[in-house]
Amino acid sequence: MKTGFGRYLATGIVAVGILCLASGLAAQEGNSQPAQPAKSKQQPLPPGGPAPRTADGHPDLSGVWFGGTAGGFTYNPALRRQFDAKAEQPPQFQPWAAAKIKSMTQTDYELGRASVNCLPRGVPGMFLINPYPFQIIQTPGLFAQLDELNNNFRVVHTDGRAHNPDPDPSFDGDEVAHWEGDTLVIDTISIDERTWNNFTGWFHSDQEHVVERVSRPSMNYLNVVVTIEDPKVLAKPWTSTPHVWTLGHEDLLEYYCTNNQEVEQYKALKEKESGGGDKK
Amino acid sequence: MRRMLYGGLVVALGLLVWAIPAPAHHAFAAEFDANKCTDLTGTFTSYEWQNPHGYFHLDVKDPNGTVNSWTFETVSLSTLKRSGTSRRDFENAIGKSVTVRACLAKNGAKNRAAAETIKMPDGQIHRIGQDVEGKFSQY
Numbered sequence: 001m002k003t004g005f006g007r008y009l010a011t012g013i014v015a016v017g018i019l020c021l022a023s024g025l026a027a028q029e030g031n032s033q034p035a036q037p038a039k040s041k042q043q044p045l046p047p048g049g050p051a052p053r054t055a056d057g058h059p060d061l062s063g064v065w066f067g068g069t070a071g072g073f074t075y076n077p078a079l080r081r082q083f084d085a086k087a088e089q090p091p092q093f094q095p096w097a098a099a100k101i102k103s104m105t106q107t108d109y110e111l112g113r114a115s116v117n118c119l120p121r122g123v124p125g126m127f128l129i130n131p132y133p134f135q136i137i138q139t140p141g142l143f144a145q146l147d148e149l150n151n152n153f154r155v156v157h158t159d160g161r162a163h164n165p166d167p168d169p170s171f172d173g174d175e176v177a178h179w180e181g182d183t184l185v186i187d188t189i190s191i192d193e194r195t196w197n198n199f200t201g202w203f204h205s206d207q208e209h210v211v212e213r214v215s216r217p218s219m220n221y222l223n224v225v226v227t228i229e230d231p232k233v234l235a236k237p238w239t240s241t242p243h244v245w246t247l248g249h250e251d252l253l254e255y256y257c258t259n260n261q262e263v264e265q266y267k268a269l270k271e272k273e274s275g276g277g278d279k280k
Numbered sequence: 281m282r283r284m285l286y287g288g289l290v291v292a293l294g295l296l297v298w299a300i301p302a303p304a305h306h307a308f309a310a311e312f313d314a315n316k317c318t319d320l321t322g323t324f325t326s327y328e329w330q331n332p333h334g335y336f337h338l339d340v341k342d343p344n345g346t347v348n349s350w351t352f353e354t355v356s357l358s359t360l361k362r363s364g365t366s367r368r369d370f371e372n373a374i375g376k377s378v379t380v381r382a383c384l385a386k387n388g389a390k391n392r393a394a395a396e397t398i399k400m401p402d403g404q405i406h407r408i409g410q411d412v413e414g415k416f417s418q419y
Contacts, residue, residue, distance in 0.1 A: 073362035269387035
């Protein structure tokens with residue numbers, strides 16, 4: 001017992017430092033408190049000059065884009081603002097929808113999440129709840145978005161054509177796009193009802209209509225503003241604050257979602273929370 | 281008897297006084313208990329290098345000397361690789377002693393935890409998990 005106690009005592013008093021990539025901090029041992037991480041020296045990217053343009057005169061949205069203002073991966077919360085709910089008005093739900101969401105537990109949220117189920121984020125989740133970078137490849141008349149997450153992609157015509165009159169529901173929906181000045185406006189209907197618009201139960205109906213306004217105010221920045229109409233679920237249309245993405249200079253990685261053990265873990269947690277027994 | 285069974289872990293938990301965990305809103309905090317985090321030292325035996333989460337396994341001796349195989353969950357490979365942890369780091373740790381800062385599964389699953397950090401055999405500490413305890417919020 002004393003041997004075990006001693007081992008855990010020794011382990012317990014070893015401070016856990018944080019390897020900060022930028023500073024390369026080493027571990028500090030012998031302290032009873034975790035080593036203090038260095039303040040991040042990362043700064044937001046500068047604007048970087050005017051946005052490039054394609055041959056037809058529109059802004060060229062092409063590039064690899066990371067959420068936030070870091071221009072790459074960062075743990076620094078100040079540089080990852082794309083999910084900052086404080087700055088954004090919450091959606092106003094129809095009473096029945098609000099009640100349904102309120103009845104969900106945190107575990108229900110997790111069990112319904114695309115990430116847990118290895119499902120596509122779809123539209124507009126690939127902008128609203130996607131922590132991973134994506135690549136845009138734009139040519140005259142075409143907008144292609146390649147998501148690192150799940151290796152999902154979408155290709156949208158930007159020539160102002162009309163919606164398919166009888167589209168099948170799909171994760172990315174029936175998408176058409178046109179330019180309004182320097183902003184690409186992507187209009188989407190017929191979105192598969194398995195997608196959520198946030199991490200906490202914002203489900204939608206077959207009447208959901210999404211408008212994504214994508215602009216490149218400067219070389220290094222991409223802004224995305226999303227408007228969601230859904231008269232069955234929402235009491236009124238919801239518009240996001242501008243979600244900021246910044247230009248990275250690295251290739252996307254392969255990210256196929258496979259064998260997420262969380263599904264079984266959350267099911268067990270749900271069972272425990274429902275009084276179905278304490279799994280030991 | 282109870283102390284014999286859980287002694288080491290309970291003692292370690294009791295000794296560790298961490299800042300009050302900040303509420304988190306991500307999957308790790310939902311699945312793992314920020315109030316049940318501890319340091320576990322053991323032999324790195326194997327790993328699964330896959331998305332959306334990596335996993336690795338340690339053989340950890342309990343206070344009675346019994347060796348238990350623990351499973352630890354990490355963040356995605358995209359995050360691991362971009363934050364400086366490679367598959368080679370895991371490969372090189374096989375058969376060696378490492379120390380993991382880990383938070384236990386809320387569902388009570390035995391010997392299962394989220395890894396926040398791992399101290400590799402070379403002494404380097406890698407952040408490989410989400411911030412279950414809210415320790416990293418200041419940077």
